[in-house]
Amino acid sequence: xxxxxxxxxxxxxxxxxxxxxxxxxxxxxxxxxxxxxxxxxxxxxxxxxxxxxxxxxxxxxxxxxxxxxxxxxxxxxxxxxxxxxxxxxxxxxxxxxxxxxxxxxxxxxxxxxxxxxxxxxxxxxxxxxxxxxxxxxxxxxxxxxxxxxxxxxxxxxxxxxxxxxxxxxxxxxxxxxxxxxxxxxxxxxxxxxxxxxxxxxxxxxxxxxxxxxxxxxxxxxxxxxxxxxxxxxxxxxxxxx
Amino acid sequence: xxxxxxxxxxxxxxxxxxxxxxxxxxxxxxxxxxxxxxxxxxxxxxxxxxxxxxxxxxxxxxxxxxxxxxxxxxxxxxxxxxxxxxxxxxxxxxxxxxxxxxxxxxxxxxxxxxxxxxxxxxxxxxxxxxxxxxxxxxxxxxxxxxxxxxxxxxxxxxxxxxxxxxxxxxxxxxxxxxxxxxxxxxxxxxxxxxxxxxxxxxxxxxxxxxxxxxxxxxxxxxxxxxxxxxxxxxxxxxxxx
DNA sequence: CGGCAAATTGACACATCTCAAAGCCTGTGG
DNA sequence: CCACAGGCTTTGAGATGTGTCAATTTGCCG
Numbered sequence: 001x002x003x004x005x006x007x008x009x010x011x012x013x014x015x016x017x018x019x020x021x022x023x024x025x026x027x028x029x030x031x032x033x034x035x036x037x038x039x040x041x042x043x044x045x046x047x048x049x050x051x052x053x054x055x056x057x058x059x060x061x062x063x064x065x066x067x068x069x070x071x072x073x074x075x076x077x078x079x080x081x082x083x084x085x086x087x088x089x090x091x092x093x094x095x096x097x098x099x100x101x102x103x104x105x106x107x108x109x110x111x112x113x114x115x116x117x118x119x120x121x122x123x124x125x126x127x128x129x130x131x132x133x134x135x136x137x138x139x140x141x142x143x144x145x146x147x148x149x150x151x152x153x154x155x156x157x158x159x160x161x162x163x164x165x166x167x168x169x170x171x172x173x174x175x176x177x178x179x180x181x182x183x184x185x186x187x188x189x190x191x192x193x194x195x196x197x198x199x200x201x202x203x204x205x206x207x208x209x210x211x212x213x214x215x216x217x218x219x220x221x222x223x224x225x226x227x228x229x230x231x232x233x234x235x236x237x238x239x240x241x
Numbered sequence: 242x243x244x245x246x247x248x249x250x251x252x253x254x255x256x257x258x259x260x261x262x263x264x265x266x267x268x269x270x271x272x273x274x275x276x277x278x279x280x281x282x283x284x285x286x287x288x289x290x291x292x293x294x295x296x297x298x299x300x301x302x303x304x305x306x307x308x309x310x311x312x313x314x315x316x317x318x319x320x321x322x323x324x325x326x327x328x329x330x331x332x333x334x335x336x337x338x339x340x341x342x343x344x345x346x347x348x349x350x351x352x353x354x355x356x357x358x359x360x361x362x363x364x365x366x367x368x369x370x371x372x373x374x375x376x377x378x379x380x381x382x383x384x385x386x387x388x389x390x391x392x393x394x395x396x397x398x399x400x401x402x403x404x405x406x407x408x409x410x411x412x413x414x415x416x417x418x419x420x421x422x423x424x425x426x427x428x429x430x431x432x433x434x435x436x437x438x439x440x441x442x443x444x445x446x447x448x449x450x451x452x453x454x455x456x457x458x459x460x461x462x463x464x465x466x467x468x469x470x471x472x473x474x475x476x477x478x479x480x481x482x
Numbered sequence: 483c484g485g486c487a488a489a490t491t492g493a494c495a496c497a498t499c500t501c502a503a504a505g506c507c508t509g510t511g512g
Numbered sequence: 513c514c515a516c517a518g519g520c521t522t523t524g525a526g527a528t529g530t531g532t533c534a535a536t537t538t539g540c541c542g
Contacts, residue, residue: 063383065469071386073379085376088369088482093376093474117361128329130371135326135334137378138314142304144385145312145430148529181489189386191531196490212539228306233334241329389497422521432499437522453507489538499528506521512514 003030003055003105006079006167011125013166015241021122024115030105035059035098037180041082042096048086050106054078057102057178062186063094072187074137075099075160079167081129087112100178100213128241135233144189147227149198152188154227157208161217162231174209174216244271244296244346247320247408252366254407256482262363265356271346276300276339278421282323283337289327291347295319298343298419303427304335313428315378316340316401320408322370328353341419341454369482376474385430388468390439393429396468398449402458403472415450415457 004025011017030053035041041052041059052059054076061074061082073094076082082096087109116123139159143152157177164175185195202208207223209216217223224230245266252258272291276282282293282300293300295317302315302323314335317323323337328350357364380400384393398418405416426436443449448464450457458464465471 061379063379065383065387069387071383073382085372088365088372089376089476090480090482091473091476093471094379120358123364124329127368127371130368130375131326131329134371134375134378135330137375137382138302138304138335141314141378141381141385141430142306142312144382145427146306146310180487186386189382192488193490193532194530197530200490230334232332235330235332239331241331421519433520434500434522435498438498441522483542485540485542487538487540489536491536492534494532496531497529500526502524504521504523507519508517509519510515510517512516 002026003032003053004028006055007053007081009167010079011128013236013238014128015125015238018121021119024119024122028107028111028115030107032103032105034103035101037100038097040095040097041102041104042086042092044092044095046092047090048083048092048109050108051081051083051086051112052096052104052106053081055103055105058099059096059102059104060099060183060187061094062097070186071189072183073140074133075187077160077163077167078169081126084112084126084130099183100180124241128235132235135235139233143227149188149190149194150201151227153184153195153198153202154207154223155229156187157202157215157217158220158224158227158229158231159234161215161220162234162236166236172216173218173220174214176213177215178213243267244273244294245269247296248294248322250408251320251370254479255369255476256366256479259362262360265360265363269348269352269356271348273344273346275344276342278341279338281336281338282343282345283327283333285333285336287333288331289324289333289350291349292322292324292327292353293337293345293347294322296344296346299340300337300343300345301340301424301428302335303338311427312430313424314381315374316428318401318404318408319410322367325353325367325371340424341421365482369476373476376476380474381428384468390429390431390435391442392468394425394436394439394443395448395464396470397428398443398456398458399461399465399468399470399472400475402456402461403475403477407477413457414459414461415455417454418456419454 008022008025042048056078059076059082060072062070062072064070116126143155164170169175181195182192185192203210207219209218249263249266283289297319300317301313303311303313305311357367384396405411410416422436423433426433444451448460450459
């Protein structure tokens with residue numbers, strides 16, 4: 001049980017890792033950090049020399065507009081290597097902030113480059129995480145563009161359920177969503193008020209139980225059906241990549 | 242002037258290419274294709290063994306929902322290497338279709354892998370294009386979530402202007418946007434009718450001229466200001482990546 | 483117990499959707 | 513060269529979804 005366990009679990013769900021690759025990952029040096037709701041892990045405009053890996057809680061990529069509005073463009077759960085982007089893009093065009101309390105570790109870019117040079121297969125798996133992020137963003141774009149508030153929320157819950165389950169953070173059909181409704185609103189591009197109505201509406205269907213931060217999915221099939229959710233884009237099948 | 246000229250131009254805007262790297266790219270074998278509006282370059286559910294590079298016109302990543310609705314999650318212009326994603330994700334979770342008429346060439350995955358193995362720097366530049374796609378998607382998510390129709394459209398025009406200019410497809414401050422309003426609607430998550438109203442509204446500001454498929458940006462500064470556009474995310478500065 | 487952030491509700495304003503119809507291009511066949 | 517068909521653009525009117533503002537309730541923590 002190390003800080004990299006979740007990351008290894010997330011990769012292992014998608015391809016077979018050899019012992020040597022596992023060792024290379026475990027050999028990465030890391031510096032730990034602990035954050036409270038809203039605290040920034042990576043600031044917009046900065047030029048990071050490390051990438052961060054979420055170890056507990058959740059973090060979000062956030063873009064701020066004029067007039068104090070903001071949009072969350074991605075949610076990251078434990079095991080997600082956030083910010084490999086900064087390896088290539090250099091200057092951050094957005095910030096990464098904690099959603100609820102969260103912990104993360106930071107790994108220097110040169111060490112990432114080193115282990116990908118030693119194992120081309122690992123290099124591909126790091127690129128896979130980039131491509132996977134992009135696939136999730138496409139699903140979000142689709143929800144934002146073509147689904148109403150309730151369906152959007154249902155789709156998001158399905159996605160998070162699968163993503164939490166991969167890293168062992170579900171208990172049966174429930175998981176902990178330590179997120180404020182106002183943060184959810186920034187994910188779905190809605191007002192806080194309307195987000196609350198969407199939550200209410202979803203509860204009324206009976207498909208989902210939601211008490212405090214505890215979300216229980218009573219009927220995943222129907223929830224997926226009402227939001228046109230198909231887990232294909234999460235690439236949860238082991239393939240040789 | 243080869244089929245790879247635009248791609249090389251797009252990379253050269255972001256980093257310096259050595260002659261050897263240029264030669265490696267030019268050495269790639271390719272198969273050409275020509276498509277009419279709506280024709281699919283890559284089908285959802287397929288398992289591509291090639292990646293495609295747009296050489297003229299535009300293509301779009303498209304996700305279909307029930308009830309015939311669709312959402313375009315990305316627009317690709319000449320010089321864009323679409324579908325590097327399929328190198329990692331294996332099964333397509335969306336399709337790539339022509340917007341207006343378009344031509345593209347297809348490059349076998351093994352050849353891409355080969356030249357990235359020969360040049361780690363090229364490998365990083367290929368990853369850069371993945372990361373850049375993701376940055377653009379973040380901007381789209383922000384537009385979908387937090388901007389009204391007119392501002393969304395203005396932001397999109399700014400983006401496309403910069404992207405076309407990099408590959409030499411602008412004439413002064415104008416460019417050819419051979420796209421149907423119904424396709425634009427699928428980009429912005431709006432109805433065709435409302436998209437038309439947004440176009441009308443933008444014309445009324447006088448910041449943009451739009452006759453047929455010819456778009457002329459009369460005042461880029463104001464257009465950027467009204468849509469909170471900042472080209473940072475397009476990474477148009479040469480850096481060592 | 484008191485204080486504060488978060489969740490919830492109601493009423494009304496505004497953005498966007500749907501449906502329906504009319505006008506406008508462009509390619510094609512006669 | 514003209515007439516027509518079909519797709520695209522444009523407009524109007526009424527329905528629906530979502531935003532805003534303001535107030536109340538709930539839940540947590542000191």
